[in-house]
Amino acid sequence: QQPVQSPQAVILREGEDAVINCSSSKALYSVHWYRQKHGEAPVFLMILLKGGEQKGHDKISASFNEKKQQSSLYLTASQLSYSGTYFCGTQGGTTSGTYKYIFGTGTRLKVLA
Amino acid sequence: DAGVIQSPRHEVTEMGQEVTLRCKPISGHNSLFWYRQTMMRGLELLIYFNNNVPIDDSGMPEDRFSAKMPNASFSTLKIQPSEPRDSAVYFCASSARLEGNEQYFGPGTRLTVT
Numbered sequence: 001q002q003p004v005q006s007p008q009a010v011i012l013r014e015g016e017d018a019v020i021n022c023s024s025s026k027a028l029y030s031v032h033w034y035r036q037k038h039g040e041a042p043v044f045l046m047i048l049l050k051g052g053e054q055k056g057h058d059k060i061s062a063s064f065n066e067k068k069q070q071s072s073l074y075l076t077a078s079q080l081s082y083s084g085t086y087f088c089g090t091q092g093g094t095t096s097g098t099y100k101y102i103f104g105t106g107t108r109l110k111v112l113a
Numbered sequence: 114d115a116g117v118i119q120s121p122r123h124e125v126t127e128m129g130q131e132v133t134l135r136c137k138p139i140s141g142h143n144s145l146f147w148y149r150q151t152m153m154r155g156l157e158l159l160i161y162f163n164n165n166v167p168i169d170d171s172g173m174p175e176d177r178f179s180a181k182m183p184n185a186s187f188s189t190l191k192i193q194p195s196e197p198r199d200s201a202v203y204f205c206a207s208s209a210r211l212e213g214n215e216q217y218f219g220p221g222t223r224l225t226v227t
Contacts (some may be wrong), residue, residue, distance in 0.1 A: 002155070032215060041204055041218035042156070046214040087156060091212070100169065101146070 001026065003090045003104035012078045012111045014021075020073040020107045022088030026100075031064050031071040032089035035082075035101075042087060074079070078111045115139070119217035120206050125225045131193040134222045137186055138207030146216060147180055147190050148204040156204075162188065163211045172177045 003024040008022040010018055020031075022031065031050045034042035046057055048064035048071060059076040076080055126132055138145045145159040146207040160170040162182045170180070177196070182188040192199055202223050206216040 029212065041221055044215040044217065047215050089216070101158055101161065103158070105147075106155055 002102055003088055004055065005086075005088060005107045006103040008105070009056075009108040012075075012082075014080060014113055015077050016111075018075045018078060018109060020075070020086050020088075020089070020109070022071045022073075022104050024069045024090050024092070026090070027067055027094045028064075028066065028069055028070065028092045030091045031062075032091070033062055033071075034072050034087045034089060035084045036087065037084040045086075063105060065070050075109070078109075080111050080113060083111045084111060117205055117217055119203075119209050119219035119222050121222060122220060123225075125227065126195055127172045127227055128196055129189065130216045130226075132164075132195045132206075132224060132226075134190040134203050136188045136190070136219060138188070138205070139217055142188070142207035142209050142217075143185075144211045144214070145188050146180060146206040146208075147188070148206065148218075149201045150204060150221075151201045159190070161211075168211070184225030192224075195224075197226045200224055200226050202227050214225070 006021045012018055017018050032047045035045055036042040039058040046062055048067040061074045064071045087108045091101050114157055119137045144163050147159040149159055150156045157171045158181045160169055165182045178192055182192045202221045204218050204221045206218045208214040208216045
């Protein structure tokens with residue numbers, strides 16, 4: 001049930017681009033993206049609601065394909081500060097009417113100077 | 114504006130002892146989440162509350178784990194008795210509402226059970 005992220009790990013040089021994918025086997029209401037640096041708490045990046053929207057934040061953007069139950073995070077012109085582990089958090093409905101919230105497997109990203 | 118506050122930040126205890134983790138959510142937030150993070154299992158949702166009411170506790174691993182939210186500004190996660198496999202970082206997070214809102218995480222409590 002845990003959303004699967006790919007790749008599991010990626011190493012970039014400063015200025016390079018990266019794409020992180022999140023795929024769920026369940027119908028989704030929303031997808032959240034977080035970044036966690038070593039020894040720290042996850043920090044919210046952005047949220048996408050169903051409807052196929054795309055969002056951007058500086059040089060980080062994301063898309064959500066509700067039909068495919070997939071989301072992608074795009075990192076453009078990466079900076080050293082982008083290093084960390086990226087998690088998608090998916091929120092889907094349950095038969096009881098509650099919203100199950102599950103984090104993905106994580107993608108470790110390291111940006112080298 | 115203060116973020117989510119957790120205490121203690123570090124806890125070392127012996128197997129069999131009771132452990133209580135505390136969380137103060139962001140003022141005005143209606144939803145509170147408890148997570149556990151380990152290398153092996155990643156970030157797991159244990160339980161979440163909405164308006165102080167537990168909504169889904171299916172992630173609580175065993176009956177040794179219990180959580181309460183007596184009011185809108187305080188929640189506890191209790192482990193009794195603790196076991197070495199409970200060693201992990203426990204995060205508390207809050208959000209303004211349950212659906213479609215970002216979660217703000219506290220700094221976490223690193224629990225070590227020897």
